[in-house]
Amino acid sequence: MRRVRHRPLFLVGLGITLALLLVALLSLVWTPVSPSKMNIINKLKPPLAFGLLGTDNFGRDVASLLMAGAWNSLSTSFLAVALGASIGTAAGVLTAIRRGWLELVVMRGCDIIFAVPPILSAMMLAAFIGGGRFTAVIAIGVFMVPVFARLTLSAALQVWTRDYVLAAIGIGQSKLRITWNHVLPNIASQIIVQVTIQLGLAILTEAGLSFLGLGLAPPAPSWGRMLADAQTFLGQAPWLALLPGLAIALAVLGLNMLGDGLRDILDPRDQS
């Protein structure tokens, strides 16, 4: 606990992330106004003039849209990272058992996947099956597989050289059992740190996809599409472009700080 208290980075990151998560969950049961309710008479009102954060070009309440957008953005990103982390981790720890040609294939595969940015794979997917949450989750999730595969492979290989693993081999435990009992628990903290940081990246990417209309289908509110809609009114209503971007930046900032803070706490060896 003392280690935690002396980490402002971790605490600030945790605070931002928890606040965001609360807002996102709250939006499922309550928003000031229904995010889809239009009010054309009161369109393009600046913050505080109508509602807390003003209204957009359809007179929808910006604060409510941002809240609902938080849920959509977080849930999409979470699904994508869950997909990437589970496949990537499985590939990484299994490769650590076998090595040899499997390692070569997996690592080359990682290089190749990493060469296609999610924005492009999402476009390819969208051309055939349309945009939407599924497209976004697959495009972002697949891109995260190499990140976790590389991380878990190198971490697992280190664990495989430890004495207690050698002892487990000695008493005849199967390699899969050793992976489950010894390797995974020992690399879990590194995976958790990476999940936190990749969540931030996923939120950024999801925003980009929604900005291009490849994310969640309208009328479901998303931060990225709010920015795309705001583009037409940059002169008239700059706050429409300002607020969703701030939300994205704050979310990513919080997650990155939390990730770095967690790394410092979980891995005391690396204090740089």
Place this chain on the structure above:
Amino acid sequence: MIAILVRRTMSLIVTLLVVSLLIFTVMDLLPGDPAQIMLGTSASPETLAALQHQLGLDQPLPLRYLAWLGGVLRGDLGQSYTYGVPVAGLMMERLAVTLPLALIAMLLSVLVAIPLGVQAARRHNGVFDAVAGLFSYIGIAVPAFWVGLLLIILFSTTLGWLPAGGFPGWDAGVFAGLKALCLPAVALALPQAGVLTRVARAAVLDVMNEDFVRTARAKGLSESMAVWRHAVPNALIPVVTMLGLQFTFLIAGAVLVENVFNLPGLGRLAYQALSQRDIIVMQDVVLFFSALVIVMNFLVDLAYLVIDPRLRAQAQ
């Protein structure tokens, strides 16, 4: 050195082939007939069959792949369905926007990040370090396309200094072209600079306590001479690595930023091709971008071998 070069080049070629095969197969496996998608649902069966034949869709997959690959190798990327011109020419035109944009952004980010990272490392744990740390945190967290919107609000709609978007073409003069690329490049550079500042700071901190830096100080070099002549060059490897790794993100950012600023670049071409369902153009642009990332990482790998003789020995 030549043996390594040959081996790396072979592996580069294999990787590129696999990527092309992968992109081709994925596009093929996805549900939907490209010809049908391109024509829409109202097309007559005859038109559909004619386009299927023109695209070679009536051939089996391996043959189609080989035909496409053969074309790519000869510089024939097929015919754009919506523009009715060869895709290769279309892409070259657009590359004249995307390439300068990406290069200027890369240059800007390095020019900001290295001095900032080096100073932060020298004033380790001081106020400057904290400010630089905050800068990189914010830089990493903001989406480039949002920075683009903010720059438009500030410099175009409010101050009216720079165009909000569009590109006059290089025929209108280098200055006019650069003026149009100015804001997009800054938007693209900021997130990159955030990441690079962090890497540069950590790398310089790492080598600051090395013997050769201490020796440089001990022999009476000024502090900044010791840092810039001895510490910084040695800290460049992680920076170059990061520049290579970040290239994927630079391209993704360029696709978005081009759309914000209405720049007729490759990213915008891919996006337009998507809305017009011009599958061939999309396939070619995606292949081109992926190949670019792979070649970039290959060059970074080679750069290590040139910079660091120890790695050369290891690779042998």
